Amino acid sequence: MKKIAVVMLFAAVAAVLVFASCDDRESANEIPVGVVLPFSGPHASIGVSMRKAMEFALEEIHESPLLGDQEIRFIFGDSKSNRQSVREAYTKLIEQDEVAAVLGPFSSSRTEDIIDIIDKNRTVSLSPTSAAMGLSARSEFLFRSSLTVERLVPHGVEESKRELNYTKVAMITNAGDTFSASAYEAVKREIEKDRSISIVSDQTYTVPSSEELPDLTAQLTQIANSGAEYIFMSAQGTERTGILVQAERVDGLEASIIGILLTTNEIRDAQQEEAGAGKGALTFTVWLPSIDTPENRKFRDEYKERTGEDASSFTARAYEAVRIFAQSVADAGSTDREAIRDAMENVRLENSIYGSDFYFDLNGDAVYDPVVGIEQDGGFKVLGQ
Structure with a gap:
């Protein structure tokens, strides 16, 4: 009986080790990425819609061969549209959750609030929507995928x-x-x-x-x-x-x-x-639904089909920020924070939904073609067309 018990014990231990090995392998293939947006407070409705767009983009990326057997896992933080909350969210994600990078924040005011945190921890922050002048030039780890003013x-x-x-x-x-x-x-x-x-x-x-x-x-x-x-x-x-x-x-x-x-x-x-x-x-x-390119039509129609909502400028920028980040990770071939920074400096999307090629300038600000729209029947059409 003791011999049987010992054999069973070894079998149980072996099983635990096998499962532990599987868990380690799975976690090694998982890339933790922070997302800090306003999920409460005065801009909550925008933050929630941007989250949907980011998750939609992530589904597409995981269905593609871009990252091989790796997958991005979002860890969310609520900026609440105030300085204290955005700083707390960034500190937790970077120092406790040890994310590879952070997507956010939403506004230029909140982006300004976290520059010292990303510099201290040498961690990339990619804001989909910050557009004030001069912020990216203040940190080699700050990138912004919206056109600035x-x-x-x-x-x-x-x-x-x-x-x-x-x-x-x-x-x-x-x-x-x-x-x-x-x-x-x-x-x-x-x-x-x-x-x-x-x-x-x-x-x-x-x-x-x-x-x-x-x-x-x-x-x-x-x-x-x-x-x-x-x-x-x-x-x-x-x-x-x-x-x-x-x-x-x-x-x-x-x-x-x-x-x-x-x-x-x-x-x-x-x-x-x-x-x-x-x-x-x-x-x-930066973006209008009426931009008539195959990439934008595909995004606009599939986003509507999957979410039941029309895409907006905010959701378009959130969606494209995830694609830009994923391409940078693929180009880096690594989840090392500085390797991601280096890859992002040189990333290029030739099929962006903005209707032109996307890349970053030397400061980390986005470059692509802006657009002027004029209101027509409750929406915007491209001015002059």
Whole structure:
């Protein structure tokens, strides 16, 4: 009996060792990657939609041969759209979960908050949506796959001025937000280069943390009285819908709005709340559903089929960020953090959904063709087409 018991014991131990070996092998083939987005707080709806797009992209990658027998495993952190939470999320993911890299954050303000953390830990952070000027140049580990305002605004002003020939413009800006202030500076610089354009009203506002967009009737009324033909709006995504709605309700305000990274969803949400809101609006943006390439049509149609939702600029950028990261891992042939950084510096997507090749410049900011859209029937079409 003892002999049988001993044999059974050895068999049990052997089985445990086999399973442990399998677990080790499986974990060795798994690449932990952090994702830090706002899943609660004022930008929660955007963060949730971006997560869906990232998971959709990950499914496609795992169905392809790109990573061989390796698989990316997302570990999520909630930035809650505030400094403390984004720093806590990054610190946990990098130092405790030991992720290979982090996808995020959402905004330029929160991106600025984590630069010292990624530098200290020498870990790549790839933001799908941060677009303020100059941030990537502050860290060799920070990359941003959205076009920044340095690329969006000069092209947008040139294209819109040629098509619309405006001479009087106004500005309305969230002065307390990093992206909005950066977009404002870029627009002002381009307008001042053209002596045929005058800024006839320059209005600002701030949104205290976790509070809603304030009443902008006073600012918008001053714009209405200024004779401006177009209003350059520099604001965060959740604010832009509210500004469109408030502008439509101001008597005598005939100027159309030009929004930096204004999205189709924001136009539709505004028009559901107030008929006529956003009519004739323009966007200086990175992606439109109407970009007519095989890659974009495939993404747009399959995203709708799998999620039941229309793709947006935010979901498009989230989707493409995952593809860019996965290609970088494949190119690196390693999950070493610095190897991923080196590969990302040289990554190139020749079939991006943006309608042109994608790569990073020497600072780690994205390069591809920007697009100007004009509102039509609650969506955007490419200006001039």
